[in-house]
Amino acid sequence: MTRVLLFGGNGFLGRHVRDALTPYAELLCPDRNGCDLVTAGVKELTGLLRATEPDAVVNCTGRLDGSGYQLVTANTVVTAKLIDAVAAGAPRARLVRIGSAGEYGPVPTGHAVSEQDAARPVSEYGLSHLAGTRLVELACAAGRLDGVVLRVFNPIGPGLHTDTLLGRALALLRQALMHGADRIELGPLDAYRDFVDARDVARAVRAAVEAPELSQPVLNIGGGRAAATRSAVRLLAQVAGFTGEILEGASAPGANRTAAIGWICADISAAARVLGWAPTYDLSDSVKALWAEPGGGGPRATAGDPHI
Numbered sequence: 001m002t003r004v005l006l007f008g009g010n011g012f013l014g015r016h017v018r019d020a021l022t023p024y025a026e027l028l029c030p031d032r033n034g035c036d037l038v039t040a041g042v043k044e045l046t047g048l049l050r051a052t053e054p055d056a057v058v059n060c061t062g063r064l065d066g067s068g069y070q071l072v073t074a075n076t077v078v079t080a081k082l083i084d085a086v087a088a089g090a091p092r093a094r095l096v097r098i099g100s101a102g103e104y105g106p107v108p109t110g111h112a113v114s115e116q117d118a119a120r121p122v123s124e125y126g127l128s129h130l131a132g133t134r135l136v137e138l139a140c141a142a143g144r145l146d147g148v149v150l151r152v153f154n155p156i157g158p159g160l161h162t163d164t165l166l167g168r169a170l171a172l173l174r175q176a177l178m179h180g181a182d183r184i185e186l187g188p189l190d191a192y193r194d195f196v197d198a199r200d201v202a203r204a205v206r207a208a209v210e211a212p213e214l215s216q217p218v219l220n221i222g223g224g225r226a227a228a229t230r231s232a233v234r235l236l237a238q239v240a241g242f243t244g245e246i247l248e249g250a251s252a253p254g255a256n257r258t259a260a261i262g263w264i265c266a267d268i269s270a271a272a273r274v275l276g277w278a279p280t281y282d283l284s285d286s287v288k289a290l291w292a293e294p295g296g297g298g299p300r301a302t303a304g305d306p307h308i
Contacts, residue, residue: 001026004209005052005093007037008060012159013098013152013198017060020202025209028052037061037078042085049089056209057086058096064125064163071128079132087144095147096208098201099133101194101222102126103151107264109192114267115151115218122260133218140217148214150204153222153266156286157198158293165193169233170290173240182244189230189248192263194222197281197289207275215274222266223279232283239291 002025008014009029021027035048037059049057059082063074079097086095105120107113121127132149139145160167165186172184204221208214233246271277281289 002055002209003028003053005030005049005054005057006060007035007058008062011060012157012161013155013201014060015159016157016198016202017058017205020199020206021058021209024206025056028054037081038074040081042081042088045081045085046089049085049093052090054090054093056094056096057082057090058205058209060098060205062098062100062129064161068124068128071124072131075125075128076131076135079135083135083139083145083147086147087139093146094209094214095136095145096205097132097136097147097149098205099149099151099218100126100129101151101153101220101264101266102261103130103133104264106261109263111263112224112265112267113220115216115220115270137217146214147217148208149218150201150208150221151218151266152201153194153196153220153264155198155201156195157289159198160290165189165229166195166232166236166287166290169236173237173242176244177240177242183247184242184244185247185249186233187248187250189228189233189246190262191229192226192265193229193232194224194226194265195232195283195286196221196223196266196279197286199289200279200281203280204271204275204277207277211275216270219271219274220266220268221271221277222268223283224266224268226263226265227283232287235284236287236291239287 004021004025004027006029009018063071086093103119103121103126104113105122119130121130136147136149140147156166162168162171176184201221
């Protein structure tokens with residue numbers, strides 16, 4: 001059985017990845033007390049890899065917000081440490097890194113962005129992820145690493161954090177229904193986003209772990225279609241049974257990650273070709289699963305796992 005060292009297995013995406021891998025792999029899931037990737041040194045990580053001898057290392061950790069220093073530390077420096085540790089401590093292991101669509105920056109309306117498109121991030125968040133991705137690409141090109149970055153678009157599903165649009169909407173809808181309020185207020189809802197179910201992201205990770213070989217080091221993982229955020233919020237309200245007013249006010253905290261991006265849609269043909277992967281859940285499925293989780297709408301993410 002494949003042995004997988006999974007970091008961030010208790011986070012939003014990590015828990016779905018853990019569920020997807022459990023039937024197929026022997027999982028080792030250190031928590032932050034066992035190994036904090038932000039504070040651990042390369043020597044410590046190398047020792048862990050030598051001791052566990054994994055066939056694959058999956059990193060579902062990262063940071064959504066904070067200062068440039070915090071983002072670079074969590075998203076870029078952690079990747080650099082993992083590359084060096086894997087190369088030294090488990091050179092035959094495959095490194096699977098969760099990246100972000102925020103690496104692309106603005107995309108022309110109507111264009112499905114592919115891995116060959118230029119990446120021009122407009123936020124420190126996107127830049128920190130792009131730098132991590134480029135480190136993986138360089139290590140793979142130099143023959144130091146068997147690795148892949150899954151560039152995840154807008155993941156949604158049970159456990160979604162409140163510093164994402166639908167996570168905020170979920171929390172506000174629960175509060176409104178609890179207190180009998182007839183309105184909620186969010187930021188602007190003009191943008192179009194490519195939503196992908198967290199369970200489908202987890203399936204992509206499993207495919208990346210199990211693939212005999214990978215012909216390219218970066219793969220888009222998205223739903224393959226752009227949806228109006230306004231429609232997504234209204235769909236969630238409908239599922240929740242909320243008939244009140246949805247107001248659009250000022251941008252919410254954390255929105256600067258993607259405020260300049262009015263449209264994003266993934267070309268997922270490479271993932272289909274390389275991994276044999278395609279999404280199986282549509283937006284309605286994801287929204288229903290999001291609402292069905294008791295107490296859904298998790299806390300704000302810090303060094304948990306990445307979403308946009």
